[in-house]
Amino acid sequence: MHRSRKKQQNNILIIDDNPDQWTLIRAVIEKTFPQINAVWVATSQATIEYLDECTANYQALPKLILLDLYLPLRDNGFQLLQELKSNASIYKYPPVVVLSSSSNSTDIQEAYVLGCSSYLVKPATLLQWQELFNVVKTYWWDTVTVPSNR
Amino acid sequence: MAVNSSDYPQEANELVAFLFNRRETLLNNWRSACEADPSLKSIAVMGRAEFNNLIPIILDILEEQLLGTKPETEPAVAAKSHGLQRWQMSLGLPELLKELHHLSVILFEELQLFRQLFPSAEPDMILKAQQQILLLMNEVIRGSVTKHDELQRLQAANRASKLESALQEMEDLSRQRGHLLRSSSHDLRSGLGLSLGAASFLQMDDLSNEERQQYVDMLNRNLTHVQSMLTDLMDLARLEAGQEALRLEEFDAASLMNDLVASAQPLAVARGHILRADGPPSLWVKSDRLKVYRIVQNLIVNALNYMPANTGKPGLVSVSWVAENEWRWGFSVQDSGPGLPAGLMELFHKQLKPFVEPVSTLSADEAQPLSVEPNQEHKVTSETLRKEVAHSKGEGVGLQIVKRLCELLGASLEVESVAGRGTLFRARMPIETPS
Numbered sequence: 001m002h003r004s005r006k007k008q009q010n011n012i013l014i015i016d017d018n019p020d021q022w023t024l025i026r027a028v029i030e031k032t033f034p035q036i037n038a039v040w041v042a043t044s045q046a047t048i049e050y051l052d053e054c055t056a057n058y059q060a061l062p063k064l065i066l067l068d069l070y071l072p073l074r075d076n077g078f079q080l081l082q083e084l085k086s087n088a089s090i091y092k093y094p095p096v097v098v099l100s101s102s103s104n105s106t107d108i109q110e111a112y113v114l115g116c117s118s119y120l121v122k123p124a125t126l127l128q129w130q131e132l133f134n135v136v137k138t139y140w141w142d143t144v145t146v147p148s149n150r
Numbered sequence: 151m152a153v154n155s156s157d158y159p160q161e162a163n164e165l166v167a168f169l170f171n172r173r174e175t176l177l178n179n180w181r182s183a184c185e186a187d188p189s190l191k192s193i194a195v196m197g198r199a200e201f202n203n204l205i206p207i208i209l210d211i212l213e214e215q216l217l218g219t220k221p222e223t224e225p226a227v228a229a230k231s232h233g234l235q236r237w238q239m240s241l242g243l244p245e246l247l248k249e250l251h252h253l254s255v256i257l258f259e260e261l262q263l264f265r266q267l268f269p270s271a272e273p274d275m276i277l278k279a280q281q282q283i284l285l286l287m288n289e290v291i292r293g294s295v296t297k298h299d300e301l302q303r304l305q306a307a308n309r310a311s312k313l314e315s316a317l318q319e320m321e322d323l324s325r326q327r328g329h330l331l332r333s334s335s336h337d338l339r340s341g342l343g344l345s346l347g348a349a350s351f352l353q354m355d356d357l358s359n360e361e362r363q364q365y366v367d368m369l370n371r372n373l374t375h376v377q378s379m380l381t382d383l384m385d386l387a388r389l390e391a392g393q394e395a396l397r398l399e400e401f402d403a404a405s406l407m408n409d410l411v412a413s414a415q416p417l418a419v420a421r422g423h424i425l426r427a428d429g430p431p432s433l434w435v436k437s438d439r440l441k442v443y444r445i446v447q448n449l450i451v452n453a454l455n456y457m458p459a460n461t462g463k464p465g466l467v468s469v470s471w472v473a474e475n476e477w478r479w480g481f482s483v484q485d486s487g488p489g490l491p492a493g494l495m496e497l498f499h500k501q502l503k504p505f506v507e508p509v510s511t512l513s514a515d516e517a518q519p520l521s522v523e524p525n526q527e528h529k530v531t532s533e534t535l536r537k538e539v540a541h542s543k544g545e546g547v548g549l550q551i552v553k554r555l556c557e558l559l560g561a562s563l564e565v566e567s568v569a570g571r572g573t574l575f576r577a578r579m580p581i582e583t584p585s
Contacts, residue, residue, distance in 0.1 A: 018340070020368050024347045027361075070336055101340035104332055124346035126354065 013062040014040045015047050015080070016099075017071045021122075025066075028129040033137055044071065044080040051091050061094050064140050067116070069100040074107060078114060085115030093147050095140070158275040159218075165271075165279055166213045168264050173209060176260055177202055183252040190245055200239065204232045205253065208290055212257075215282050225286055229293025236294065237301045246298055247291065254287045334383060334547060341376040345369055382547045385444075389554040396438050396558065398585050404433040406443060407471050407481065414450050418467065422460040425450070429471035435479055437583045441555045446481060448552045449575050453485035456573070473581065480578035489569040559583060 014025055022040045029038045039062065041047045054061050065084075069077030081098070084091050095117035100107065103121045111119050123129050140146075169176070181201055184193045193201065207228050211221040236246050261283065265276055348369035352362065388394055411427035418425035450469060457465035471481040552575075556563045561579035 018344070020344050020348070020372065021340075023364065023368065024344070024351060027351060070333075070340070073333070074336075100336075101343050102332075102336050104336070106332075122340070122343055124343045125350035126347070127350070129347065 010035060011037050011039060011060070011062040013047070013050065013065045014038055015042075015044075015065065015071070016040070016068040017042045018068075021068070024129065028126065028133055032130050032133045036137075042071075044076060044083070047080060048083070055090070061091065063094060063146070064136070065094055065096045066099045067096050069098060069102060069107060069111065074102070078110060081111065081114045081116060095146065097136070097140075158272050161272050161275045162216050162218070162279075164268065165261075165264060165275070166216050168267075169209070169213065169216075169260060172260055172263075173206070176209075176256055177205065179259075180205070180249075180253050180256045183256060184249050187248060187252065190248055192239070192241055192245065193249065196239060200235075203235050204228050208232075208286070212283065212286055215286065216279055225289045226293040229290040230297040232290070233294035233297030234301070237298055243295065243298050243302065246294055250287065250291050250294065254283070257283050257287070330547070330550070334379065338376060338379055338383075341372045341379065344372040345376065348372065379547070382551060386547055386551050386554065389551065389558070394441075394558060396583070396585065397440065398436055398583055399439055400434060400436045401439045402432055403435045403437075403442065403471055403479065403481070404429055404431055406439065407446065407469060410443065410446050410450065411469050414447070414454065417451065417454055421454055421457070421465075422462075423454055423457060423465040423467060425454070426466070426468045427470075428468065429481075430473070433471060433473055433479060435581050435583075437559060437579065441559055445552050445555045445559075445561075445577060446483065448548045449483040452548055452552075453483055453487065453573075453575075457485055457487040474578065477581050478578055479581050480576060482574055482576040484572060484574040486572040489567045489571055489573055 012029070014022060016022055016025070019042075022042075026038060026040070029036055039050065041050050051061060053059075067077060067081060071077050071080070077098075077100070081096060083089060084096060086092075096115070097118045097120060098111045098116045099120045099122055100111075101122045102108075108119050120132065123132050181193070181198075184190045184201075187193075207223055208225065211223060211225050211228065214221040233246065236249075241249075258280070261276065261280060265271055345368075348365045352365045352369070357365075407429060408427055411425055415425055446469070450467065453467045454465075457467075466486045468484045469481065470484075471479065473479045553563060556577055556579075559579050560583060561577045564576045564578075565573065566576075567573040
């Protein structure tokens with residue numbers, strides 16, 4: 001279990017309904033962050049199923065969740081965020097970082113109200129994506145202390 | 151009643167007999183007094199029975215009270231009925247008070263006349279009769295006014311709730327509008343972001359041919375998507391700005407439908423669906439050919455994209471057209487998709503325009519509670535369109551365009567949907583569109 005936990009602690013869960021987006025994110029993670037294991041789900045339902053599966057198999061939860069809001073409607077993303085962060089949720093940890101194309105102030109505010117840990121606006125170019133994942137790595141992997149996972 | 155005239159039974163009888171004898175005169179005098187009053191114009195249109203209404207019963211009550219017997223009818227009950235009738239006759243509260251004031255005056259004049267004609271009458275009895283008239287008239291006024299006021303408040307509440315729901319609908323509309331805009335701008339931004347991403351990823355040094363092709367495809371796919379979204383948004387903006395003019399011409403709608411269906415066949419095949427066209431071989435109409443074309447095209451593309459693609463079980467889209475009679479024709483696009491979400495159909499029955507009561511407070515129609523006229527046209531509201539967005543990105547804009555184009559052509563747009571079985575869009579319009 002120890003080995004698998006160590007591996008699992010490098011899991012990052014990407015929630016995005018656009019396969020093209022996943023292609024880009026996977027490529028940039030492979031390039032800048034090879035030791036990390038990225039898992040992709042496209043819907044709210046698949047997210048919960050994946051987390052349930054982790055629990056059922058005694059696997060650690062992902063260290064970080066990157067959540068796209070428009071899945072395809074913002075309400076879908078908000079509902080998922082609310083579900084994950086609700087008092088009754090068994091998935092209150094891990095931290096959820098919203099990663100959305102939207103820089104709409106209402107969206108940003110709502111996301112923080114519902115309990116996201118950070119809000120990142122999706123970059124465009126490869127260079128910007130690399131910078132973003134460097135920051136994510138430096139902050140969430142090398143800087144902050146998070147609750148021990150299981 | 152604390153005061154009565156039964157202490158003087160003989161004289162009370164005489165007064166009652168006098169008043170009864172004078173009743174017709176009294177009522178006529180009352181009417182004359184009211185008609186002479188310039189603020190009581192609506193009295194003039196009332197018939198005699200309408201005008202007198204329950205006042206004879208009030209006079210009966212007065213007789214019984216003067217005689218010291220318990221009245222058969224409660225004065226307040228009769229007064230309320232009078233208030234209701236006057237309300238129904240569109241008499242306002244100030245007028246109601248005025249006419250009752252005239253009645254009091256006439257009654258006191260009759261009492262005065264009685265004294266003049268019968269000087270031997272016991273002054274105490276006269277005084278008490280006067281008190282009784284005063285008390286009764288107070289009760290009549292209170293009863294009538296209570297009822298009138300009750301009705302007025304009811305109507306005010308009614309009107310307020312109508313205005314409130316109109317306001318609510320306006321707010322809903324603007325919220326949906328904001329939603330459509332935010333959603334569109336997000337989709338655009340996201341499409342552009344992916345295009346830029348694909349373009350910059352293409353510049354990586356160590357790309358395999360496969361990866362290179364993948365990014366080129368991604369770039370093309372997203373640029374095409376952005377372009378079509380922009381075209382739709384600009385179309386919609388032009389339509390909403392009223393910049394689209396009607397270009398009427400005579401054309402064969404049947405051949406237009408056939409051409410359209412033929413050109414959409416590749417998309418149907420690609421998504422594993424069956425697309426059918428059915429209708430008379432020829433149907434000549436005078437309308438805007440291009441706009442009809444765009445409506446049908448949007449609906450067909452919408453239907454084809456709406457059904458789950460390549461599931462092994464082909465979806466069916468049927469396009470049909472018909473001349474209903476000499477002056478109307480229509481076409482429909484029906485799919486076998488999942489149908490619109492539950493509870494959505496009722497929204498089609500909602501009017502887009504808020505209903506605001508058109509009459510002023512004191513107009514003649516006021517007394518009749520106005521009901522909202524149900525609209526026979528099942529219009530596609532923005533609410534529906536907002537929900538449509540849930541199925542596929544950008545789709546809301548396409549249906550908005552259809553709706554605006556239909557408005558421009560004077561066409562009605564109806565939607566029927568059964569969950570799990572399919573959705574039907576039907577547009578009907580004049581064969582000769584007036585220019």
